[in-house]
Amino acid sequence: MRAGEAxxxxVGCGLDVGALAAAALEVGDCALLTDSTVGPLYAGRxxxxxxxxxxxxLETVEVPAGExxxxxxxxGEVLRRLARAGLMRDGALFALGGGVVGDLGGFVAASYMRGISLVMLPTTLLAMVDSSVGGKTGLDLPEGKNLVGAFLQPRLVAADLGFLESLPRRExxxxxxxxxxxxxxxGGRLFGALQRLAEALAGDAGALEELVLLSVSFKAGVVAEDERERGRRAILNYGHTVGHGLEAASGYGLAHGEAVAAGMVAEALLxxxxxxxxxVGLHERLLREAGLPVRVRGLEAAEVLGAMRRDKKRRGGEHRFVLLREVGRPVWGVEVGEEEALSAVEAVLEAA
Structure with missing residues (x-):
């Protein structure tokens, strides 16, 4: 793919990470960042x-699993570990894990020594199709999700589908x-491939490979057009305006995929x-086939809306959404008033 630098x-099974990385950048010193779930399974390999x-x-840094x-x-602790290990500016950081490790590792690589090389080794389906590709990195603040971050394109993304064998169905x-x-x-071929959702959820390798390849190809094309999200790349936020509000209102106890699923239903209503x-019915059918909920329990609409008011995409006091004119025809930057946004949020909430 091409996004800034090529x-x-x-994507495949049994990838030789060392050899692939050696072909993509100069061999030298490196560090491995992982988490307490993935590290014991795959860091040694x-x-x-x-x-x-x-x-x-030089160092393997293991952080607690989770948001x-x-x-x-x-x-800060990861930066200090790299400094104590002696990793220099010509070194590389390998981020082995899901979206949290990728986001954290990306921001570490963007800022340590004013920037070192980054290699993404996503171990979850979510990271493979989304966060590992495109160059967004970030940290959360108590005030909201991904409010600190930078753009840094990795030098290599190696998505080994073998990692998915250890994932629970919910992941x-x-x-x-x-x-x-x-x-x-x-739309088009990728939308047609959604008929394989049930197969993918059951762990079928062929279905997973097809969906990963098509999803990565689509996202790569969007990012190549608009690396810094000044235009069309905003479409990738579909479902995320409400989704991030749901996550924040839950204290990040709600899983990202489940929040985005409900967020897409809300934005389909809008x-x-x-x-x-x-x-709306199409959204609900596809999400259920993927094993996802279409409603969220136990949250207050006012709290969700409060979190959405801190969304980076807001301009002039109005909520800005990505909406679908039809499948394959997204429209970004659609301004929606407070009452309409509240109504859409309320529609995807259920009493505890």
Whole structure:
């Protein structure tokens, strides 16, 4: 793919990470960032692959699994570990894990020594199809999600589908939320491939590979047109305006994929009101096939709306949404008033 500088995105089973990285950038010192769930399973294998290709692994930093590691405190500790290990500006950071590790590792790489090389090794379906590609990095603040961050394109993304074998069914569903989103945005072949959602949820390797490849290809094309999100790249936020509000209102106890699923239903309702095209039933059917909920329990609409008011996309006091005129025809920057936004949020909330 091409996004700013060209870099490869490799998708397959049993990838030789060390050799792929050696082909993409100069071999030298590196560090491995992972979390407490992924590290015990795969860090040893990745270190062996790197060393076999000539890499010098100076440090393996393991952070607690979960959204809480996207914090300034954890970020600072990772920087200090790299400094104590002696990693210099010509070194590389390998981010082995899901979206949290990728977001944290990306911001570490963007800022440590004013920028070092980054290699993404996504281990969840969600990270493979979404956060590992495109160059967005970020940390959360108590005031909201991803309020600190930078753009940094990785030098390589290596998505080994073998990592998905250890994922529970719910984690596959989290990734399929983004696949559904991109199918609705893209239309065409990717939308047609959504008929394989049930197969993918059951762990079928062929279905997973097809959906990952098509999703990455679509996102790569969008990012290549608009790397810094000044225009069309905004379409990738479909479902996320409400979704991020739901996450924040839950104290980040609600999983990202489940929040985005409900967010897409809410934004499909807004699309119906604005454009008159009823895609709500289609959204609900696809999301259920992916094993995802279409409603969220136990949250207050006022709290969700309060979190949405801190959304980076707001301008002049109005909420800005990505809406669907129809499948494959997204419209970004649609201004929606407070009452309409509140009504859409209320429609996807259920009493506890």
């Amino acid at each position: 870099y490869p995105v490799e 990745v270190r062996r692959s790197l060393r076999a290709a000539g890499w010098r692994v 809480g590691s996207k914090s300034l405190a954890v970020y 596959l569903s989290m990734g399929l939320a983004e696949v559904v989103k991109m199918g609705l945005l893209a 699309s119906r009101r604005v454009f008159g095209t009823d895609l």
